Amino acid sequence: MQQRNRKPVNSALQKRIEELVASQGGGYNEDLVADMIGTSLKLLKDVKHRGDVRIIQTALRELRYAFKLFEPYAGVRKVAIFGSARTRPQKPEYKQAVEFARRMVEAGFMVITGAGPGIMQAGHEGAGPEKSFGANIRLPWEQSANPVILQDKKLVTFKYFFTRKLTFIRQSDALALFPGGFGTLDEGFEALTLMQTGKSQIMPLVLIDKPGGTYWKTWDKHVREHLLRNELISPEDLHLYQITDDPAEAVKWITRFYRNxxxxxxxxxxxxxxxxxxxxxxxxxxxxxxxxxxxxxxxxxxxxxxxxxxxxxxxxxxxxxxxxxxxxxxxxxxxxxxxxxxx
Structure with a gap:
């Protein structure tokens, strides 16, 4: 059935696109690839601003490469670790992230982090480069990947945060957040929003504080007093995350989620x-x-x-x-x- 407000397919153009796909030897999902080619051609008439087209071009390139990078490991569960890039190695949160990543690898998981310093490097140290993925982001001050993942083939660098965040959620089976700044909170709220609205798989989301810390307890208090009390979220939404200051307990919660x-x-x-x-x-x-x-x-x-x-x-x-x-x-x-x- 033809969709409303959608122009009819140009059969001659469609045939040429199919011939182009065939000339490349075909492959996976030929119908979807052909549709993307047709959509790209529409940009010639529909989108004038070069910067807008560059966003589409770059996003497509980044996602294609990222999905290619993760494909060989599709059968292995993965946990994404978020937290501050400013956390120093002597901090208890850093040591907890190392321990958490090590325990997750022992449980059969691989680890994904943003590839930067701080908590991200701690995650890679605990997992080791062979069990790590890095999803780096290009920033004006030239953030470089941490030395643990820098030379590894499982490192991808993104220009856009939205393609990077999509990759995190798409490739992860669990999420662990350590104390961090705007970026950490952004990742946490986006993950909660996607699960709350059914736009992603339900997965464990654990918030790990330092021993006796109040970072996530204070965050949870804000959620309950301002979001829940004012009926901006539902009581059931509180089941989408868990809080602990024990990495071993966080690992247990994640692995238990996939028990059955x-x-x-x-x-x-x-x-x-x-x-x-x-x-x-x-x-x-x-x-x-x-x-x-x-x-x-x-x-x-x-x-x-x-x-x-x-x-x-x-x-x-x-x-x-x-x-x-x-x-x-x-x-x-x-x-x-x-x-x-x-x-």
Whole structure:
């Protein structure tokens, strides 16, 4: 069906684009690549300002390279570590970041940081370069990647923060934030916003303070007193993050999140959760009773991999729990995942 306000496809142009794709030997997702070529050609008439076109050009280049860099490691879970670039090695937060990264690697994860100094370097020190990714950003004062990741092939440098942040969220299975400045808070709030609105996968987000520290406790107090009290967020949104001053506890929370839960995706009107173990008949009845408030349409049910998932070879061997989700109660969805992990 033709979309409203969308110009009809020029069949002659479409054929030439398809021939161009074929001349390159074809490859993955030929239909989507052809669509991008067609969209790029529209820039010749639609966007006059050169700076605007350069943004599109650079963003496409950066994302293509970043996705290529991460592709060989798609089967390995990763944790992104954020925190201040100004944190010195003698600070307890720095030492905690080293310990946290080391423990995460021992648990089978790889580590992604912003590749700079401070907490970012601490994360790479704990993980080691072979288990690290660096997502650096070009700044006016020429920020260089830290020496741990500088010569590693798993380092990518971005011009734009938005492509860098998208890469962090897209490639991560968990997020850990240590005390930091505007950038750290920006990353944290963006991750919460994306999970709260269903624009990203639900994943563990742990806020790690120094022993006895109050940085994240004060932040949490602000969230509760100003956002929650004034009904700017919902009580269930508080389930999207956890606070600790113990790196070992943070690691336990992250690994426990994937004890049974694997991932989710939407298939038509169903939210399909892939699990290591399907709930029993009794547990299924309890889920339908306890989480009826987030169901819109089909109740909780055990299903095989859907045809749409099979087309993508999307872990077809795992059992599925599917239901009609109201697509707004993502804090409650996090509670559901926590319940599934106790089965």
């Amino acid at each position: 839960y694997h991932s989710f995706r939407y298939v038509k009107d169903l939210l399909v959760l892939r699990l290591q173990h399907a709930p029993s008949a009794g547990a299924l009845r309890s889920l339908n009773e306890d989480f009826a408030d987030i169901v819109k349409g089909a109740p909780f049910q055990i299903i095989p991999a859907t045809p749409e998932e099979m087309e993508d070879e999307d872990v077809p061997h795992l059992p599925r729990l599917a239901f009609g989700f109201n697509r707004k109660s993502y804090g409650r969805l996090r509670e559901l995942i926590d319940r599934l992990n106790t089965l």
